[in-house]
Amino acid sequence: MLDRELAGQVLRTARARGGSFAELFVEERSSLTIRLDDGKIEELTSGLDRGAGVRVGHGTSFGYAFSNRLDPDALLEAASAAAAAVAEGAAGQVVDLRAQDPPVVHRAERPAEAVPAAQKVAWLREVDDVARAFSPHVRQVSASYGDSVQRVLIATSDGRWVEESRPRIRLGVQVVAGRDGVIQTGFHGPAGLAGVEFFDEHPPAATAEVAAKRAVTMLDAGPAPAGEMPVVLAPGMGGVLFHEACGHPLEADIVDKEASVYRGRIGEVLASSLVTGVDDATIPNAWGSFSFDDEGVPAQRTVLFLDGALQGLMYDRLRAEKDGVASTGNGRRQSYAHPPIPRMTNSHILNGPSKADDVLASTERGVYVTALGGGQTNPASGDFVFGVSEGYRIEGGKITSPVRGANLTGRAIEVMSAVDAVADDFDTWEGVCGKDGQGVPVGSGSPTLRIARITVGGTGG
Amino acid sequence: MADLTELAGVAVEAARDHESVEAYAEEARRTEVTAHKGEVEGLTFAESRGVGIRLIANGRLGYAYAADPSLEEVREALARARESAELATEDEFNALPPAEPIEPISALFRQDQAALVTERKVSVALDLEHLAVSADPRVTKVDQAGYGDAVSRVAIASTGGVNAEYGRTDCWAVVSALAEQDGETQAGWSFRVARELGELDWGSVANEAVERSARLLGAVKPASGRVPVVLDPFAGSSFLGVLAGALSAESVQKQRSLFADLLGEAVGSPLLTLVDDGRTLDGPAAATFDDEGVPTGRTELIAHGTLMAFLHNTYTARRGATDSTANAKRGGYRTPPGVGTTNFFVLPGTTPVSDILRQAEGGVLIQDVSGVHSGANPISGEFSVGATGLRIQGGEVGEPLREMTVASTVPEMLKGIAAVGDDLRFFTAVGVPTILFAEMTVAGV
Numbered sequence: 001m002l003d004r005e006l007a008g009q010v011l012r013t014a015r016a017r018g019g020s021f022a023e024l025f026v027e028e029r030s031s032l033t034i035r036l037d038d039g040k041i042e043e044l045t046s047g048l049d050r051g052a053g054v055r056v057g058h059g060t061s062f063g064y065a066f067s068n069r070l071d072p073d074a075l076l077e078a079a080s081a082a083a084a085a086v087a088e089g090a091a092g093q094v095v096d097l098r099a100q101d102p103p104v105v106h107r108a109e110r111p112a113e114a115v116p117a118a119q120k121v122a123w124l125r126e127v128d129d130v131a132r133a134f135s136p137h138v139r140q141v142s143a144s145y146g147d148s149v150q151r152v153l154i155a156t157s158d159g160r161w162v163e164e165s166r167p168r169i170r171l172g173v174q175v176v177a178g179r180d181g182v183i184q185t186g187f188h189g190p191a192g193l194a195g196v197e198f199f200d201e202h203p204p205a206a207t208a209e210v211a212a213k214r215a216v217t218m219l220d221a222g223p224a225p226a227g228e229m230p231v232v233l234a235p236g237m238g239g240v241l242f243h244e245a246c247g248h249p250l251e252a253d254i255v256d257k258e259a260s261v262y263r264g265r266i267g268e269v270l271a272s273s274l275v276t277g278v279d280d281a282t283i284p285n286a287w288g289s290f291s292f293d294d295e296g297v298p299a300q301r302t303v304l305f306l307d308g309a310l311q312g313l314m315y316d317r318l319r320a321e322k323d324g325v326a327s328t329g330n331g332r333r334q335s336y337a338h339p340p341i342p343r344m345t346n347s348h349i350l351n352g353p354s355k356a357d358d359v360l361a362s363t364e365r366g367v368y369v370t371a372l373g374g375g376q377t378n379p380a381s382g383d384f385v386f387g388v389s390e391g392y393r394i395e396g397g398k399i400t401s402p403v404r405g406a407n408l409t410g411r412a413i414e415v416m417s418a419v420d421a422v423a424d425d426f427d428t429w430e431g432v433c434g435k436d437g438q439g440v441p442v443g444s445g446s447p448t449l450r451i452a453r454i455t456v457g458g459t460g461g
Numbered sequence: 462m463a464d465l466t467e468l469a470g471v472a473v474e475a476a477r478d479h480e481s482v483e484a485y486a487e488e489a490r491r492t493e494v495t496a497h498k499g500e501v502e503g504l505t506f507a508e509s510r511g512v513g514i515r516l517i518a519n520g521r522l523g524y525a526y527a528a529d530p531s532l533e534e535v536r537e538a539l540a541r542a543r544e545s546a547e548l549a550t551e552d553e554f555n556a557l558p559p560a561e562p563i564e565p566i567s568a569l570f571r572q573d574q575a576a577l578v579t580e581r582k583v584s585v586a587l588d589l590e591h592l593a594v595s596a597d598p599r600v601t602k603v604d605q606a607g608y609g610d611a612v613s614r615v616a617i618a619s620t621g622g623v624n625a626e627y628g629r630t631d632c633w634a635v636v637s638a639l640a641e642q643d644g645e646t647q648a649g650w651s652f653r654v655a656r657e658l659g660e661l662d663w664g665s666v667a668n669e670a671v672e673r674s675a676r677l678l679g680a681v682k683p684a685s686g687r688v689p690v691v692l693d694p695f696a697g698s699s700f701l702g703v704l705a706g707a708l709s710a711e712s713v714q715k716q717r718s719l720f721a722d723l724l725g726e727a728v729g730s731p732l733l734t735l736v737d738d739g740r741t742l743d744g745p746a747a748a749t750f751d752d753e754g755v756p757t758g759r760t761e762l763i764a765h766g767t768l769m770a771f772l773h774n775t776y777t778a779r780r781g782a783t784d785s786t787a788n789a790k791r792g793g794y795r796t797p798p799g800v801g802t803t804n805f806f807v808l809p810g811t812t813p814v815s816d817i818l819r820q821a822e823g824g825v826l827i828q829d830v831s832g833v834h835s836g837a838n839p840i841s842g843e844f845s846v847g848a849t850g851l852r853i854q855g856g857e858v859g860e861p862l863r864e865m866t867v868a869s870t871v872p873e874m875l876k877g878i879a880a881v882g883d884d885l886r887f888f889t890a891v892g893v894p895t896i897l898f899a900e901m902t903v904a905g906v
Contacts, residue, residue, distance in 0.1 A: 038715050040552055043797055044545035045524040048538070051509070060497075065506040068529040078506075084579070085504035121548050140716050176717060176840060183719070183841045224845070226685060226868075226904045257497065259604045259639055259648070337507060376831040376847070380604070380639055380646040383864060385832040385847025405843045407832060409864050455682075457845045457866025457904045 001026050002052075004097050006072055007155040010054060011094045013079035015157055018089030019058040020321065022079075022157040025294060026052040026070065027336040031148035032117065036124040038140065044117060051336035054082045060256065060318050061085070064339040095159035102291035103298045104282045108167035108195025112147035115196050120145050123171065123199070127208040131175050134212035137219060139183075140176040143208070147196075154296035162296040168287075168441065169198050170430070173208050177215035184221070184404070186214025186390070187371075191430040191441065194285040214371060214390050217402050224391065224406030224456060230366035231408060231451045232359060232394060235427035238446030240372045241386065242277055243347045243433070245412040249379035250304055250312075251330070251342040251435075252319035261382035261412055262310060269308045271416035274352050274449075277305040279314055281329060281345035287430040288346040288443035295331035295340050302328045304347075308417075316342045334438040341436060346443035352422025356448035359421045361397040367406060367456055368392045368399050375408075382412035385457075407457045415454055423448035463532055466626060468512050469618035471532045472539050476620050481517040481557045482539065483619035483753065486510070487794050492579065494586035495607035501583055513794035516542040520551040524797045554780040558789075560622035563756045566749050568742055574630040574657035575612045582608050585634070585663060592667035593638050599678060600671045604637040604648060608663070623754035630656055631745065634663040640674035647849075647861075649674030649829075651695075654745045654889060673828060677849055680863035683905035689824030689879075690867065690901040691817055691853065694886040696827040697893035701805060703833060703844070703871060704735070705891075708762050709788075709800040710777035712840075719842040719871060720768055728768045729875030734808040735763040737772060739787055744804025746890035752798045753789040760786045766875075774800050806892030810881030817880050817897045819856040825903055826851045826858050827867065842871035848903075866904045874898060 007024055014022035029049040035042045052075055053066035063085020065078040112120075124143050131141040147169045154162040172189030188210040192198040233241065249260040262270065271277075281289050281299035290299055295317050303311045315323070316331030319342060332343035360368065368391060375386035388406040392399045428445040463471075465486040472484035488510035495502040512535055513526040523546030525538040590606035610632035618624045637650040651669035655661035673695075692700070712718035720728060739748055739757025750756050753775055761769050773781065774789035777800060790801025818826070827850040838844065845868035851858040869877075882895030 034548075040550035041548060042550070042552075043522045043524050044548055045526070045795075045797065046538075046541040046545055047525070047795055048527045048530075048534075049795075050528055059500075061501050061503065063504045067508045068510065069508075081506045085501065117545070117548050142715075178716070185838065185840055226866075226902075257604055258602055259646070261646075337509065339503065339505060378648055378831075380648050381863075383847075383849075385866070387832050387845070404841075405838075405845045405868055407845045407847065407866055409847045409866055411864070455864060455866070455904070457847070457868055 001028060001151065001153050004161065006075065008094055008097060010075045010079045011155060011157045013076050014054050014056050014083050015092035015094060017083050017086045018092050019056040019086040021057045023055045023295065024052060024155045025336055026153040027150060029148055029150045030113070031146065033144060033146040034120055034124060035144045036128055037142040039128060041121055041124065052078065053336045053339070054078045055339055056082045056086050057318055058086045060322050062318065062339060066336050092157060094157045097155050097161040098159050099161045100292070100296065100298070102164065104284065105291055106193045106285050106289055109197045110195040111167060112169055112196050113149060123204040127173050127204050130205045130208040131173065131212040134209060135177065135216045137177045137179045137216055138175055138212055139178045141173070143171065143173045146170050154292065156296055160296040162292045164291045166193060166290060167195055168193055169196065171204055171207055173211040175211040175215040177219055179219050182219055184215050184218035186211045186218065188214065189430065191287045192285050193287060193289050218390060218404060221402040221404035224403035225367065225393065226457060228453050228455050230363050231454050231456065232363055232366060232368045233449050234368065234370040235425050235448055236429040236445060237369050237372050238349050238449040239347060239444030240429055242349050242446060243344060243442065243444045244375045244377045245382065245384045246277065246304065246416060247344045247347045248377055249382065249412060250314055252313045252315045253342050254379045255313055256319050256322065259380045261379065266310050266312060268310055270310050270413050271305050271308040272419040273308040274422040275305050275308050275416055275419055276350045277348065278303050278350065279330065279344050279347045283346050286346045286443050287441050288344065293329045293331045294333045295327065297327045297329040297331060300329045314342050314344065316340055332440050334440055338438045343435065343440050344433065344442050346445065349446035349449065351424040351426050351447045354421045354423045356423040356425050359423055359448055359450050360394065360399065363394045363397055363450065366394040367403065368394050384412065385409045409455045409457060415451055418452045418454065419449055420452040421450040465614060465616035466618065468530065468532065468535055469616050471535050472514050473618045473620055475536050475539050479518055481620050483515045483557050483617065484512055485752065485794055486512045486616045487613065489611050489613035491609065491611045492582055493607060493609040494582050495605065496586040496590040499587065501586065511794040512538065514538050514542045515797050516546050517555045517557065518546050520553050520555050521546040521549040522555050523549060526795050554776055556775060556779055557619050557621040558623065558753055558755050558775040558785060561756055563625050563750050565627065566740065566747060569627065569629040569656065569747060569749065571630045571657040574610065574632060577658060582610065585658065589634055589636055589663055589667050592664060593636050593671055596668060596671040597675050599640045599642050599675050600638050602639050604639055606636045608634050617754040619754065625750055625754050627749040632658055632661055634661055634666045636667050636670035638670040638674040640678050642678045645678060647674050647677035647680065649677065652888060676851065677861045677863065680849065680861035682864045683825065683862045683903055685904040687900045687902050689821040690898045690903065691821050691824060691826045692896050693826060693828050694884065694893050694895060696830050697896055698888045698891045699830045699833045701891040701893055705802045705805055708772055710771040710773045710781055711800045713771050714777060714780055717840050719840060723768050726768055727766050728872065729763055729766040730878035731766045732810060732878050732881045733763055733766050733875060734761065736761055736808055737788065737802050737805050739803030741804055744806065744887050744890065744892060746804045748803060751787040751789040752791045755785050755787040755789060757787045757803060772800050772802065774798055802890060804890055804892065806885065806887065807881065807894060809883050809885035809894040812880045812882055814882050814884055814895050815856065817882055817895055818853055818858065820880055821853045821897055824853045825862060826853055844869065864905065868902045868904065
């Protein structure tokens with residue numbers, strides 16, 4: 001995308017007034033999205049994005065400038081603009097740029113860009129057919145197919161030269177079911193850092209069925225119970241909760257701003273001893289993985305909780321430098337138009353000793369959650385809330401009737417300490433996490449787990 | 462470098478006889494400054510431009526975009542849109558809007574704002590943080606304090622004869638303050654937007670954030686029950702997004718709206734009038750034309766509780782045999798137009814907030830809700846969201862409350878409006894006054 005000589009010149013311009021480091025991030029992204037709705041292929045959108053961002057760091061402050069022009073003039077202009085954020089000082093050094101070896105490569109076996117668009121349209125048609133055939137109560141199906149290849153080049157003043165190609169693929173299906181004036185929706189959207197071989201494991205028809213079943217099942221839902229009670233989270237869902245309630249407050253920028261409930265508490269036991277949680281960007285072909293983060297730091301696995309004890313934070317370069325530690329490879333950005341910040345990759349709670357059946361059988365009364373609609377957390381207090389998009393009552397150790405309108409609220413430390421059973425049936429859930437106006441692909445994962453007491457908000461008794 | 466009208470024009474010229482082609486070109490220059498502990502935390506400059514091309518041939522729609530394209534790359538994008546259109550389903554309602562006379566709104570662009578120097582922006586960000594940490598001894602730090610602005614320009618050209626452009630300036634200030642006491646931390650935020658710095662009241666952004674964080678200190682969980690609920694404008698604005706989705710003709714036509722069959726019927730309290738107005742300068746989302754070049758206007762969606770209209774773009778209007786309400790909306794040049802709101806607001810009533818608090822004796826003032834996007838179902842209208850707020854006692858706000866959930870349905874909520882305040886406040890594009898609901902389920906312990 002750019003030769004090393006020009007990259008070096010850009011970095012030297014960026015360091016004209018000093019600062020602790022300079023970095024150039026160049027990106028080209030080609031993408032195809034296809035939307036099916038109301039039985040029609042509504043549109044196919046083909047996109048070509050490119051641009052570059054130049055950052056100059058100075059303590060935990062930074063100057064950032066970006067442009068979607070890649071010519072030398074535009075790049076040097078951006079470098080000067082970013083340099084202007086740093087107080088006047090002596091020019092900084094730029095070390096010779098050397099290519100880095102990736103710790104793991106996520107390759108598309110069968111690249112999506114080589115597959116004709118007509119085949120992708122056919123997958124969406126199949127999704128529509130399967131979802132509608134699932135039940136006469138299915139009223140509407142919308143689905144989107146997306147693939148993209150993001151090619152990045154990162155060069156830094158301390159000599160890093162990183163090139164990576166990230167192929168991403170996702171199929172999301174939303175189904176609306178209706179009966180007797182009741183309307184419910186169901187969504188499922190597995191995604192990977194892979195080519196179309198991803199669909200060998202996640203066939204479009206299976207995705208359509210999960211979404212349709214979710215919507216149709218919820219037609220029979222009654223009001224959710226309200227109050228404090230045990231909640232069993234189905235595989236994957238504990239990971240979503242872990243991401244929101246524990247992950248965000250463990251991002252080093254949140255901690256640095258003294259807005260984290262976990263600040264200064266490393267080494268303390270702040271979760272049940274059954275909880276071991278990691279953030280892992282090295283999982284092959286996982287949605288939140290990469291070879292290098294967006295600052296050119298190799299992907300790694302970071303243990304956050306070990307048997308309930310807090311182990312560490314997720315760092316980008318700025319925050320790591322400030323704390324005098326190494327970056328954990330969590331510096332990520334949505335695109336060249338955004339400066340990197342500490343972000344999760346794939347955040348997982350690992351398998352425990354129990355069997356899912358036993359966990360349910362030993363729960364007298366509570367709620368079983370099979371889909372969370374996402375959530376929000378206040379990292380300062382640890383308060384969080386999650387909507388339950390698919391859930392059931394547990395009565396006498398058995399899953400009984402579906403419930404609607406439920407949500408879960410609580411505080412991170414209390415809730416994670418209340419985990420009293422962790423099973424061995426790990427699964428994942430993929431999403432796009434938003435923070436400071438930037439969306440990045442993230443994976444979550446967990447086995448079945450039970451929280452002994454948590455507040456369920458609902459309208460029923 | 463080609464200008465926007467030139468880029469848009471070259472796509473239209475390359476259209477074939479049976480094709481309708483529209484090019485949407487935009488460019489923007491943005492600056493954002495955040496402050497932390499008395500220093501500049503981040504300074505971001507951005508320049509971007511791009512072109513999105515919509516092509517309709519035989520009722521089939523294809524779309525392609527390119528970032529900062531040359532004239533040749535615009536022609537290539539058109540060719541990709543043409544290929545894409547061949548695979549799309551034919552839909553007789555796919556069409557571009559005809560050209561209409563457009564009245565410019567010169568107040569959207571402020572020369573002084575476009576020329577504002579970076580040093581001034583930095584000083585505003587630093588001042589914001591300074592004000593936030595100086596107002597109350599319990600607030601000594603911020604989670605976020607920042608100033609941002611954008612100077613942007615949009616041009617649209619089409620084979621239907623549309624050939625329009627306009628420029629705008631926007632600026633904003635945001636503070637999220639952290640209040641602390643006895644090991645407890647509470648966050649409170651505020652946000653304001655204006656067309657130029659001279660009209661941006663950033664001092665009150667800092668003060669509001671401080672007040673809203675500090676007053677939550679010592680919060681307790683409430684008991685569960687059905688009580689009067691007051692939504693202040695901050696909390697109310699979160700719910701308007703759910704209504705916007707349900708009032709979009711796209712949702713209605715796809716049977717994804719709880720309002721689908723209710724046109725002309727009473728859907729809310731007679732106190733409720735809900736408006737979309739793309740021309741009123743009172744709201745920050747005013748624009749000369751919508752995202753497919755249709756001149757903006759005013760639509761009463763709900764008038765005194767009766768559902769009067771839906772939000773339409775050209776496609777949904779053709780499909781519904783009506784006129785576009787100029788509500789075509791896109792997420793920039795990368796996406797074709799869908800349906801969205803402009804300035805979308807609840808018309809203010811005449812009741813002062815102090816009267817509303819007196820009427821809500823024993824109830825709860827909600828100041829912030831979380832999880833509306835996940836906790837509210839825009840189709841069934843059911844929701845259960847997390848909330849923070851204050852107990853109402855003796856006509857005033859009192860004890861702070863945390864970890865509550867508020868559950869109801871949108872239809873019940875709209876019908877349960879018992880008073881509408883006179884304090885309309887806009888947040889980006891949605892505006893809402895303080896609203897009293899006769900009774901809602903609040904769950905705590």
